[in-house]
Amino acid sequence: MRKQIVCINWGTKYGAPYINRLYRMVCANTTPPFRFVAFTDTREGVDPGVECFDLPEMPGFMPERTIGQWPKSRLWAAELGDLKGAFLFVDLDVAITGSLDPFFEFGDENDVVLARNIAKPLHKLGQTSIYRMPVGALAPLQDMFAADPQGVADKYRFEQHFVTKNAPNGVKFWPGGWVRHFRIECIPTFPLNYFVEPRLPKGTRVVIFAGSLNPPDAILGQYNKANPHLPPWQHIKRAVKSPKKIKSLRQFMWPATWVRTIWEKAEQDQASSPKPS
Known part of the structure:
Protein backbone atom coordinates (compact mmCIF):
# COMPACT_ATOMS: atom_id res chain seq x y z
CA MET A 1 0.00 0.00 0.00
CA GLY A 177 -3.03 1.50 22.23
CA TRP A 178 -1.95 2.95 18.88
CA VAL A 179 -4.03 6.10 19.28
CA ARG A 180 -4.51 7.79 22.66
CA HIS A 181 -6.83 10.60 23.73
CA PHE A 182 -4.73 13.12 25.67
CA ARG A 183 -7.39 14.40 28.05
CA ILE A 184 -8.85 10.97 28.85
CA GLU A 185 -5.84 8.64 28.64
CA CYS A 186 -2.77 10.76 29.39
CA ILE A 187 -3.79 13.00 32.30
CA PRO A 188 -3.80 11.06 35.61
CA THR A 189 -7.23 10.67 37.16
CA PHE A 190 -8.28 12.90 40.04
CA PRO A 191 -6.66 13.40 42.55
CA LEU A 192 -3.42 12.00 41.06
CA ASN A 193 -3.48 14.79 38.47
CA TYR A 194 -2.37 17.17 41.25
CA PHE A 195 0.77 15.12 41.88
CA VAL A 196 1.73 13.41 38.60
CA GLU A 197 2.50 15.00 35.25
CA PRO A 198 0.59 13.78 32.14
CA ARG A 199 2.12 10.54 30.88
CA LEU A 200 2.62 9.00 27.46
CA PRO A 201 1.34 5.41 27.59
CA LYS A 202 3.75 2.78 26.27
CA GLY A 203 3.18 1.78 22.66
CA THR A 204 1.36 4.98 21.68
CA ARG A 205 1.86 6.09 18.07
CA VAL A 206 -0.42 9.13 17.88
CA VAL A 207 -1.92 11.29 20.62
CA ILE A 208 -5.09 13.13 19.67
CA PHE A 209 -6.36 16.32 21.27
CA ALA A 210 -10.13 16.20 20.84
CA GLY A 211 -12.17 19.06 22.26
CA SER A 212 -10.83 22.43 23.34
CA LEU A 213 -7.65 21.13 25.01
CA ASN A 214 -4.92 21.27 22.33
CA PRO A 215 -1.14 20.73 22.39
CA PRO A 216 -0.25 24.36 23.26
CA ASP A 217 -2.62 24.08 26.26
CA ALA A 218 -1.06 20.74 27.29
CA ILE A 219 2.37 22.34 27.16
CA LEU A 220 1.18 25.13 29.47
CA GLY A 221 -0.72 22.80 31.79
CA GLN A 222 -4.21 24.17 31.21
CA TYR A 223 -7.51 22.90 29.86
CA ASN A 224 -8.15 26.11 27.93
CA LYS A 225 -6.99 29.71 27.64
CA ALA A 226 -9.88 30.94 29.79
CA ASN A 227 -8.40 29.05 32.76
CA PRO A 228 -4.62 29.41 32.61
CA HIS A 229 -2.39 27.13 34.62
CA LEU A 230 -2.02 27.96 38.30
CA PRO A 231 -0.15 26.17 41.10
CA PRO A 232 -2.34 23.50 42.76
CA TRP A 233 -3.66 25.50 45.73
CA GLN A 234 -4.40 28.53 43.58
CA HIS A 235 -6.22 26.31 41.11
CA ILE A 236 -8.30 24.84 43.94
CA LYS A 237 -9.20 28.33 45.22
CA ARG A 238 -10.33 29.29 41.70
CA ALA A 239 -12.26 26.04 41.29
CA VAL A 240 -14.32 26.40 44.48
CA LYS A 241 -15.56 29.75 43.21
CA SER A 242 -16.70 28.18 39.94
CA PRO A 243 -20.36 27.24 39.35
CA LYS A 244 -19.09 23.75 38.37
CA LYS A 245 -16.83 23.13 41.35
CA ILE A 246 -16.27 19.39 40.94
CA LYS A 247 -15.53 19.63 37.22
CA SER A 248 -13.18 22.57 37.82
CA LEU A 249 -11.36 20.73 40.60
CA ARG A 250 -10.77 17.79 38.26
CA GLN A 251 -9.48 20.06 35.50
CA PHE A 252 -5.98 20.48 36.85
CA MET A 253 -2.84 19.20 35.20
CA TRP A 254 0.85 19.85 35.26
CA PRO A 255 2.54 21.00 32.04
CA ALA A 256 3.18 18.01 29.77
CA THR A 257 6.95 17.98 29.24
CA TRP A 258 6.86 15.26 26.58
CA VAL A 259 4.33 17.19 24.49
CA ARG A 260 6.59 20.26 24.64
CA THR A 261 9.57 18.17 23.53
CA ILE A 262 7.74 16.70 20.50
CA TRP A 263 6.00 19.95 19.55
CA GLU A 264 9.07 22.18 19.81
CA LYS A 265 11.33 19.70 18.01
CA ALA A 266 8.87 19.68 15.10
CA GLU A 267 8.91 23.48 15.06
CA GLN A 268 12.70 23.60 14.98
CA ASP A 269 13.33 20.81 12.50
CA GLN A 270 13.91 21.75 8.90
CA ALA A 271 12.39 18.46 7.73
CA SER A 272 15.86 16.93 7.65
CA SER A 273 14.38 13.44 7.35
CA PRO A 274 14.41 11.88 3.86
CA LYS A 275 12.05 13.72 1.54
CA PRO A 276 8.83 12.00 0.48
CA SER A 277 8.50 10.81 -3.08
Whole structure:
Protein backbone atom coordinates (compact mmCIF):
# COMPACT_ATOMS: atom_id res chain seq x y z
CA MET A 1 0.00 0.00 0.00
CA ARG A 2 1.43 3.37 -1.02
CA LYS A 3 1.91 5.78 1.88
CA GLN A 4 -0.20 8.88 1.32
CA ILE A 5 -0.71 11.19 4.31
CA VAL A 6 -3.39 13.86 4.05
CA CYS A 7 -4.35 16.86 6.19
CA ILE A 8 -6.90 19.64 5.74
CA ASN A 9 -6.71 23.30 6.72
CA TRP A 10 -9.37 25.99 6.52
CA GLY A 11 -9.77 29.37 8.20
CA THR A 12 -7.24 31.03 10.49
CA LYS A 13 -7.06 28.71 13.52
CA TYR A 14 -4.15 26.61 12.26
CA GLY A 15 -2.48 27.56 8.97
CA ALA A 16 1.07 26.99 7.76
CA PRO A 17 2.72 26.54 11.21
CA TYR A 18 0.49 23.57 11.98
CA ILE A 19 0.83 22.08 8.49
CA ASN A 20 4.62 22.35 8.68
CA ARG A 21 4.78 20.95 12.20
CA LEU A 22 2.69 17.94 11.23
CA TYR A 23 4.79 17.43 8.11
CA ARG A 24 7.98 17.35 10.16
CA MET A 25 6.49 14.89 12.65
CA VAL A 26 5.46 12.69 9.72
CA CYS A 27 8.97 12.89 8.22
CA ALA A 28 10.46 11.82 11.54
CA ASN A 29 8.10 8.87 11.97
CA THR A 30 7.42 7.47 8.48
CA THR A 31 9.69 5.33 6.31
CA PRO A 32 10.02 6.76 2.77
CA PRO A 33 8.74 6.82 0.15
CA PHE A 34 5.55 8.68 1.04
CA ARG A 35 3.48 11.69 0.00
CA PHE A 36 2.34 14.42 2.35
CA VAL A 37 -0.65 16.31 0.95
CA ALA A 38 -2.44 19.34 2.36
CA PHE A 39 -5.85 20.48 1.16
CA THR A 40 -5.73 24.09 2.25
CA ASP A 41 -7.10 27.57 1.65
CA THR A 42 -3.62 29.08 2.14
CA ARG A 43 -0.22 28.07 0.82
CA GLU A 44 1.77 30.99 2.16
CA GLY A 45 4.61 29.80 4.37
CA VAL A 46 3.97 26.10 3.77
CA ASP A 47 7.09 23.91 3.59
CA PRO A 48 8.00 23.12 -0.06
CA GLY A 49 7.99 19.41 0.78
CA VAL A 50 4.22 19.58 1.28
CA GLU A 51 2.05 19.00 -1.81
CA CYS A 52 -0.73 21.59 -1.62
CA PHE A 53 -4.14 21.37 -3.27
CA ASP A 54 -7.03 23.79 -3.03
CA LEU A 55 -9.82 22.88 -0.64
CA PRO A 56 -12.41 20.66 -2.32
CA GLU A 57 -15.87 22.15 -2.61
CA MET A 58 -17.99 22.01 0.54
CA PRO A 59 -20.96 19.71 -0.06
CA GLY A 60 -24.25 21.50 0.47
CA PHE A 61 -23.68 24.22 3.05
CA MET A 62 -22.01 24.59 6.44
CA PRO A 63 -24.51 23.55 9.13
CA GLU A 64 -25.14 25.72 12.18
CA ARG A 65 -25.87 24.78 15.81
CA THR A 66 -23.33 21.94 15.83
CA ILE A 67 -19.79 21.49 17.08
CA GLY A 68 -18.79 18.73 14.67
CA GLN A 69 -15.97 19.29 12.19
CA TRP A 70 -18.22 19.08 9.15
CA PRO A 71 -15.72 20.75 6.76
CA LYS A 72 -13.93 17.38 6.82
CA SER A 73 -16.77 16.17 4.59
CA ARG A 74 -14.89 17.84 1.72
CA LEU A 75 -12.55 14.83 1.77
CA TRP A 76 -15.37 12.36 1.14
CA ALA A 77 -15.51 13.32 -2.55
CA ALA A 78 -15.31 10.72 -5.31
CA GLU A 79 -12.18 12.49 -6.59
CA LEU A 80 -9.57 14.11 -4.36
CA GLY A 81 -6.78 16.02 -6.08
CA ASP A 82 -4.71 13.47 -7.93
CA LEU A 83 -4.81 10.90 -5.14
CA LYS A 84 -5.56 7.30 -5.98
CA GLY A 85 -6.21 4.46 -3.58
CA ALA A 86 -5.98 4.58 0.19
CA PHE A 87 -4.76 7.59 2.16
CA LEU A 88 -4.15 8.24 5.86
CA PHE A 89 -5.78 11.38 7.18
CA VAL A 90 -4.23 13.07 10.22
CA ASP A 91 -5.54 16.08 12.13
CA LEU A 92 -3.24 19.11 12.34
CA ASP A 93 -3.25 19.20 16.14
CA VAL A 94 -1.95 15.73 17.00
CA ALA A 95 1.35 14.63 18.51
CA ILE A 96 3.02 11.79 16.61
CA THR A 97 4.93 9.67 19.10
CA GLY A 98 5.76 6.52 17.12
CA SER A 99 6.06 5.05 13.64
CA LEU A 100 3.14 5.62 11.26
CA ASP A 101 4.20 2.71 9.05
CA PRO A 102 1.82 0.18 10.72
CA PHE A 103 -1.16 2.40 9.84
CA PHE A 104 -0.51 1.44 6.21
CA GLU A 105 -0.05 -2.24 6.98
CA PHE A 106 -3.16 -2.85 9.06
CA GLY A 107 -6.18 -4.50 7.43
CA ASP A 108 -7.08 -4.27 3.75
CA GLU A 109 -6.45 -1.19 1.63
CA ASN A 110 -10.19 -0.97 0.90
CA ASP A 111 -11.09 -0.72 4.59
CA VAL A 112 -12.30 2.45 6.29
CA VAL A 113 -10.32 2.44 9.54
CA LEU A 114 -10.95 4.88 12.39
CA ALA A 115 -9.63 5.46 15.87
CA ARG A 116 -11.98 4.37 18.64
CA ASN A 117 -13.93 7.12 20.36
CA ILE A 118 -12.73 6.45 23.89
CA ALA A 119 -15.07 9.10 25.30
CA LYS A 120 -18.03 6.79 24.57
CA PRO A 121 -16.57 3.28 24.63
CA LEU A 122 -19.91 1.45 24.90
CA HIS A 123 -21.29 3.17 21.79
CA LYS A 124 -18.63 1.68 19.49
CA LEU A 125 -18.11 5.01 17.75
CA GLY A 126 -15.17 6.10 15.62
CA GLN A 127 -12.91 9.11 15.96
CA THR A 128 -11.59 10.79 12.81
CA SER A 129 -8.45 12.50 14.09
CA ILE A 130 -6.56 9.76 12.28
CA TYR A 131 -8.30 7.49 9.80
CA ARG A 132 -7.54 5.63 6.58
CA MET A 133 -9.79 5.04 3.60
CA PRO A 134 -9.67 4.74 -0.19
CA VAL A 135 -10.47 7.87 -2.16
CA GLY A 136 -14.22 7.96 -2.79
CA ALA A 137 -15.14 5.33 -0.19
CA LEU A 138 -17.42 7.82 1.57
CA ALA A 139 -18.78 9.54 -1.55
CA PRO A 140 -22.31 8.20 -0.81
CA LEU A 141 -22.10 9.89 2.60
CA GLN A 142 -21.16 13.15 0.96
CA ASP A 143 -24.30 12.91 -1.18
CA MET A 144 -26.41 12.17 1.92
CA PHE A 145 -24.92 15.11 3.76
CA ALA A 146 -25.24 17.51 0.83
CA ALA A 147 -28.95 16.68 0.52
CA ASP A 148 -29.66 17.92 4.07
CA PRO A 149 -26.56 19.30 5.85
CA GLN A 150 -28.43 20.74 8.81
CA GLY A 151 -30.60 17.68 9.30
CA VAL A 152 -27.59 15.35 9.26
CA ALA A 153 -25.62 17.60 11.61
CA ASP A 154 -28.54 17.90 14.03
CA LYS A 155 -29.00 14.12 14.12
CA TYR A 156 -25.36 13.09 14.48
CA ARG A 157 -23.71 16.26 15.90
CA PHE A 158 -20.23 15.01 14.97
CA GLU A 159 -19.14 14.05 11.47
CA GLN A 160 -17.27 11.05 12.90
CA HIS A 161 -20.53 9.64 14.31
CA PHE A 162 -22.11 10.02 10.88
CA VAL A 163 -19.19 8.16 9.28
CA THR A 164 -19.26 5.36 11.87
CA LYS A 165 -22.97 4.70 11.43
CA ASN A 166 -23.20 5.10 7.65
CA ALA A 167 -19.94 4.02 5.97
CA PRO A 168 -21.13 1.76 3.09
CA ASN A 169 -19.15 -1.30 4.15
CA GLY A 170 -18.81 -0.47 7.82
CA VAL A 171 -15.68 0.63 9.64
CA LYS A 172 -12.77 -1.01 11.43
CA PHE A 173 -10.74 0.37 14.31
CA TRP A 174 -7.01 0.71 14.86
CA PRO A 175 -5.51 -1.77 17.33
CA GLY A 176 -5.81 -0.74 20.95
CA GLY A 177 -3.03 1.50 22.23
CA TRP A 178 -1.95 2.95 18.88
CA VAL A 179 -4.03 6.10 19.28
CA ARG A 180 -4.51 7.79 22.66
CA HIS A 181 -6.83 10.60 23.73
CA PHE A 182 -4.73 13.12 25.67
CA ARG A 183 -7.39 14.40 28.05
CA ILE A 184 -8.85 10.97 28.85
CA GLU A 185 -5.84 8.64 28.64
CA CYS A 186 -2.77 10.76 29.39
CA ILE A 187 -3.79 13.00 32.30
CA PRO A 188 -3.80 11.06 35.61
CA THR A 189 -7.23 10.67 37.16
CA PHE A 190 -8.28 12.90 40.04
CA PRO A 191 -6.66 13.40 42.55
CA LEU A 192 -3.42 12.00 41.06
CA ASN A 193 -3.48 14.79 38.47
CA TYR A 194 -2.37 17.17 41.25
CA PHE A 195 0.77 15.12 41.88
CA VAL A 196 1.73 13.41 38.60
CA GLU A 197 2.50 15.00 35.25
CA PRO A 198 0.59 13.78 32.14
CA ARG A 199 2.12 10.54 30.88
CA LEU A 200 2.62 9.00 27.46
CA PRO A 201 1.34 5.41 27.59
CA LYS A 202 3.75 2.78 26.27
CA GLY A 203 3.18 1.78 22.66
CA THR A 204 1.36 4.98 21.68
CA ARG A 205 1.86 6.09 18.07
CA VAL A 206 -0.42 9.13 17.88
CA VAL A 207 -1.92 11.29 20.62
CA ILE A 208 -5.09 13.13 19.67
CA PHE A 209 -6.36 16.32 21.27
CA ALA A 210 -10.13 16.20 20.84
CA GLY A 211 -12.17 19.06 22.26
CA SER A 212 -10.83 22.43 23.34
CA LEU A 213 -7.65 21.13 25.01
CA ASN A 214 -4.92 21.27 22.33
CA PRO A 215 -1.14 20.73 22.39
CA PRO A 216 -0.25 24.36 23.26
CA ASP A 217 -2.62 24.08 26.26
CA ALA A 218 -1.06 20.74 27.29
CA ILE A 219 2.37 22.34 27.16
CA LEU A 220 1.18 25.13 29.47
CA GLY A 221 -0.72 22.80 31.79
CA GLN A 222 -4.21 24.17 31.21
CA TYR A 223 -7.51 22.90 29.86
CA ASN A 224 -8.15 26.11 27.93
CA LYS A 225 -6.99 29.71 27.64
CA ALA A 226 -9.88 30.94 29.79
CA ASN A 227 -8.40 29.05 32.76
CA PRO A 228 -4.62 29.41 32.61
CA HIS A 229 -2.39 27.13 34.62
CA LEU A 230 -2.02 27.96 38.30
CA PRO A 231 -0.15 26.17 41.10
CA PRO A 232 -2.34 23.50 42.76
CA TRP A 233 -3.66 25.50 45.73
CA GLN A 234 -4.40 28.53 43.58
CA HIS A 235 -6.22 26.31 41.11
CA ILE A 236 -8.30 24.84 43.94
CA LYS A 237 -9.20 28.33 45.22
CA ARG A 238 -10.33 29.29 41.70
CA ALA A 239 -12.26 26.04 41.29
CA VAL A 240 -14.32 26.40 44.48
CA LYS A 241 -15.56 29.75 43.21
CA SER A 242 -16.70 28.18 39.94
CA PRO A 243 -20.36 27.24 39.35
CA LYS A 244 -19.09 23.75 38.37
CA LYS A 245 -16.83 23.13 41.35
CA ILE A 246 -16.27 19.39 40.94
CA LYS A 247 -15.53 19.63 37.22
CA SER A 248 -13.18 22.57 37.82
CA LEU A 249 -11.36 20.73 40.60
CA ARG A 250 -10.77 17.79 38.26
CA GLN A 251 -9.48 20.06 35.50
CA PHE A 252 -5.98 20.48 36.85
CA MET A 253 -2.84 19.20 35.20
CA TRP A 254 0.85 19.85 35.26
CA PRO A 255 2.54 21.00 32.04
CA ALA A 256 3.18 18.01 29.77
CA THR A 257 6.95 17.98 29.24
CA TRP A 258 6.86 15.26 26.58
CA VAL A 259 4.33 17.19 24.49
CA ARG A 260 6.59 20.26 24.64
CA THR A 261 9.57 18.17 23.53
CA ILE A 262 7.74 16.70 20.50
CA TRP A 263 6.00 19.95 19.55
CA GLU A 264 9.07 22.18 19.81
CA LYS A 265 11.33 19.70 18.01
CA ALA A 266 8.87 19.68 15.10
CA GLU A 267 8.91 23.48 15.06
CA GLN A 268 12.70 23.60 14.98
CA ASP A 269 13.33 20.81 12.50
CA GLN A 270 13.91 21.75 8.90
CA ALA A 271 12.39 18.46 7.73
CA SER A 272 15.86 16.93 7.65
CA SER A 273 14.38 13.44 7.35
CA PRO A 274 14.41 11.88 3.86
CA LYS A 275 12.05 13.72 1.54
CA PRO A 276 8.83 12.00 0.48
CA SER A 277 8.50 10.81 -3.08
